[in-house]
Amino acid sequence: MTLSCPPSDPFPVPHEWYQPGGLIIGGIASQLIYVFYEVFFKEHPSQNLFQVPHMMTKCYQHILALAFAVKEINENAKILPNITLGFHIHDSYHDARMTYRSTIDLLFKSHRFVPNYKCDTQKNLIAIIGGISYDTSFHMRDIIGLYKIPQLAYGSFYTEEVRDTSRIPSFYRMVPNEAQQYIGIIRLLKHFEWTWVGLFTMDDVSGQNFLQTMEPLLSQNGICSAFTQRIPHQIHLDNLDETRDIALNMYVLVTYNKVTTFIVYGESLTIIWLRAILFMQDPTNKIDTSFKRVWILTAHTDFIAIGLFRFWDFQVFHGAISFTIHSQNLLKFSEFLQRIKPSWSQGDGFFKDFWEQVFDCIFPNPHVVVEPKELCTGEESLDSLPGALFEMEISGHSYSIYNAVYTVAHALHNTYSPRSKQRIMERTERLKLQDVQPWQLHRFLNEISFNNSAGETMFFTNKREMGGGFDIMNLVTFPNKSFLRVKIGWVDPNALNREEFTIHEDLIIWNKAFNQMTPISVCNDYCRPGNQKNRKEGQKFCCYDCTLCPEGKMSNQNDMDDCIRCPANQYPNQKKNGCIQKRISFLSYEEPLGISLASFALSFSLITTLVIGTFIKYNDTPIVKANNRDLTYALLIALLLCFLSSFLFIGHPGKVTCLLRQPMFGIVFSLAVSCVLAKTVTVVVAFMATKPGSSMRKWVGKLLAQVIVLSCSLTQASICTVWLMTSPPFPQLDMDSVAEETIVQCNEGSVTMFYCVLGYMGLLALASFIVAFAARKLPDSFNEAKFITFSMLLFCSVWMSFLPTYLSTKGKSIVVVEIFSILSSSAGLLGCIFSPKCYMIFLRPELNNRDHIMRKT
Template sequence: MIFMFIVTCSLNEEYKELTSVGKVWITTSQVDFAVSDLERGLDLTIFHGTISLTMHSQKHLKFEKFLQSMKSFRTLDNGFFKDFWEHAFECVFSSFAVKSPKCTGKERLESLPGPVFEMSMTGHSYGIYNAVYAVAHALHTMYSSQSNDQSVLGGRNTEFHDAQPWQLHQFLQGISFNNSAGETISLDENREMGGGFDILNMVSFPNNSIIRIKVGRVDPKAPEGKEVTLQEDLLVWSKVFNQTLPVSRCRDSCHPSYMKRKKEGEKFCCYECVPCPEGKISIQKDMDDCSSCPEDQYPSQDQDHCIPKMIQFLSYEEPMGICLASVAVSFSLITVLILRIFIKFKNTPIVKASNQDVTYTLLISLLLCFLCAFLFLGRPRKVTCFFRQFAFGITFSVSVSCVLAKTINVVLAFMANKPGSSMRKWMGKRLTNSTVISCSIIQMCICTVWLGTTPPFPDLDTKSMATEVIAECNEGSVVMFYIVLAYMGLLSSISFSVAFFARKLPDSFNEAKFITFSMLMFCSVWLCFVPTYLSTKGKYMVAVEIFSILASGAALLCCIFFPKCYIIVLRPEMNRREQVITKKH
């Protein structure tokens, strides 16, 4: 301390002008402002505004209470405390004191000025305090491990040997505990705490007392960019400063939406104002750099503030949602009507010839296809996201499997009519039902694996669009989603191929013709779906999938069942056994 005082005095020829030296001391953690007897008379106001880095410490109320409880009679048996007490209070315990007053025993440590003795726990004391606790925890861990080893070896009651310092090294590495000051202390692999430093600001008073105010922290473990924090409003500078930041002599302040950029080759205080880059803002004057908005906000047109993004999803209230929902309801009602017609006329030749069980299954699956479109409308929820692709994949697989079973049934019916054909044994419900069940189970297994491993979940996409947040269902696994589509495409291709080759079979009511056209439209819709789906975003992506579901379902419904309904309802004279079995010329 006295060395620093001499150096400061040498900065000016006259001591009386020291207050106008205009220097700010910045000291390291090794410099302490505790004064001795010879230094008590020094004018500490010259250190007013000093910035010092000290070892990190935490306020500990029990430590202060302990110091407050210390009295002189406790120090008589300890030579160090006895000497400290006499120097700190400038008194002696000896009854033969002549020059110095005798210690009365009523002295209190809190009455000492800050430069002589601080009541709060300093960084050095805090480090020692944590070190003692770290050794205690390491000893406890070491003895616990030895106790466990003894219990494993048969529980022999042997005394512990005195621990050697080097034996604690492995137990100190990576140790972590909470001290009584409420802070978590951890040691790294080198047995170092690495607690960082506190930034203190020293304020002096006319009575030559000083206090140190914590104004910041240096924490190497903090997130990137937050290693150094400083509370500028708490800083107290030397009296020779005007307490304001220096003003550039080259130009006026930079307005919001602009940032400062230093001019090359000119004075350090000279800068120019440049607009913020696209996508960034500055909300204050003289910003050194522009900042980005949070993910759920976007920059204003003037780039001086952030605007919250609107959440986008395909709702029932908007025209597109109303239109798709209306189409889904309409086709659902038409499907129910057709199913009612087929049930009412179940004893007619056309209904019997089309395999009633497969026909009913196909109509019910198409009804569920139209209804599953509603799982895609509205804001994505956990339940709707979980079931929408599962319902879509299963219902369409059942529908296409029914179409494939009907196509195979047409081919087998023609081949079984040939004399001596062995195909008659394959005719019947067993083959068609087996086709529907087996093809559907494969898709169900794929969907089950998908939902069991990486199920879809509601998510918010904040990056795809600049001014909106997309509320969507994250598919969980894009690969599984395309496997479901690929399997459905495989079934469609097989069904289309079989129906195409059977389209010219000589029959007055050859169902394969209508299946061929329906599967052609079905495959065309889903071939167009993939590139369109990948090129759209947000609610339009959902709208594309709903449209594909409705269009492909409508293709199957219209092409397969409308001709039959026309004959059943409007041309009943064609719905006779003679007409159904008559061959073409």
């Protein structure tokens, strides 16, 4: 049975552009917007499919870019010299049903519409370029993928399905990876320190994918979304109450003064609906100048005016920052656009609607007697149109379409290139281009690499996405409804010098309300230096209170999460927003306290020396001979050394002074106390020896005193020797005890040994005190035990007070306390024991005789 072609389609799609050629490149554009009737199947579904269309005139450049690229290739003898390319372009009408219908038309229809039939003239379709949106691209893919025809999408959108290229082997994208745009947005927000932003997205699958990807990225980088608002695809004029509710809600969000930065993710229609909703709520346009805001627009969003909205300006978006698909200006394309006239439009089913809507005129119609509008003259110029209706410079999407045509052409060229002989099933003859099947292009598309007419290298990544990046543009609007895009940066992982993200802040023109000051978008004011953030309970982490830095910490930047400690040799200033160099602290001879203590030590040393000289001068007098003259000299020398040892505690501590300081103090004090103990024991033994028949007489003499002094002193010397051999003292910088000072001090090495020295010295003093206290009332005319009791009482009081004071003080105060204890205890011994004797020598010489000394009470 022979299958014949069915009759012509009685309900053809009204917009298409066909240019014949040996090989055909298909295109699905997104030009027109219709309000479609609901299908009830009471009549043919196509009977009332269309109403009067609203054309997105700006997108007409996409069609012209495809036509221009095909024209250039056909005129270029170096590419496909023996073949003529043609094209067949249909429209998606921004509708799922019509996208399927247009795709089927593109695959099978010449003049009739029947799936899987190719009737009349054979149409050798080699590849299809489209679409611009997520929905359009993947509706097309559902059909095109079955036939393994290469599909080159030119829209910027993101979906998880794109990651798994094995599932869609015929799907290619002429734009860079969308993830680069997300990185660019994050880098932009961090550059300007915008941490409180609002999100507007189209209410579709692509918008949901955007939120699922973007919101975690914001959170990971310390940025919060103040709100998320979904924008409907269409404004439902048949449900004004719902539309007003949406408009009111969005107006409140836009004018919420704490949020000045808004990220808009959507399609070209998004700006139209957003502008319309704001106009419905505020028709006076006061919002244009009353509120500070920055709009950040993604690459798929463009400023387009259609239908009733064609006369609106875009002042509300003045100063916006827009990510766009990277493009280079093509001079020949601008010249091509300037030649567009009605006479040029043969076969172009889009041109009539474009020209009439863009110039607000109509072409003469013999069936209409009275024309409702001005007639189109054909002399109108595209140069005069505002940017929202049509732009003369090539857009990012048009540039992608232009590159897509060249990509297909170079892939076709490579199929019959001599270098491809071994790569195509090992055949020795070149393929005839007319016999190339679409599925055979895939291996060449995957390996494609060429330089376009702008000098840029075109290639696909391993995810079948075009390499490159995104441009960052600044929108400058003017009262005449025109606008200008200024390139202020880019996002490109392949950029030179690894400048993945670049922004030229000095080129940005902000919204007029900012007075050219860099905008601020935060939940609350910055925490100034000297403060740290304190999160508010139940709110997002970008909302916080500010609290002063705790003691010992500082913050020198805005919005620090935690205050930090200064370096070890510095401390926070009074405002806690910086660090100050710590003073080097030690007891110096140049400060008043050091001078005073040194003066006292020197004075007591001189007094002790005078006492020694006096005792040498009056060496043979009874008062000097009493109670062992040798012990007296030993005690005086020990006291002199005690006074002199205090000089080891004054001045910058060094290795030698730290090594000698505590051991010398311990040994000389033990010597002094040992002498006092020996004196006391001598008095007691001498008294006991005077009793008849006493056995103590054999102990009377110098030997007992020498044994006491040597044994007690050597014991302390042994303790100090062990100390110095095991864990000796050493110089140390203490940076923690006092915040403002670096204390230069001697570390005792072994604290245990230090307290052993003090404990042993206290034990000797306690023994001396007990013996002296017991002998204080012995019946001598000159009983030295009384004065020793007082001296030991003073000595013990001083050193018992020393311990708690020593443990509770810091820095050089510890040294002061120890010097004071040394001087006061040594002066107590000197005064209590030797002042009575000096008094007798100088003031009462008549009492300094043997009779008086030996007289009993």
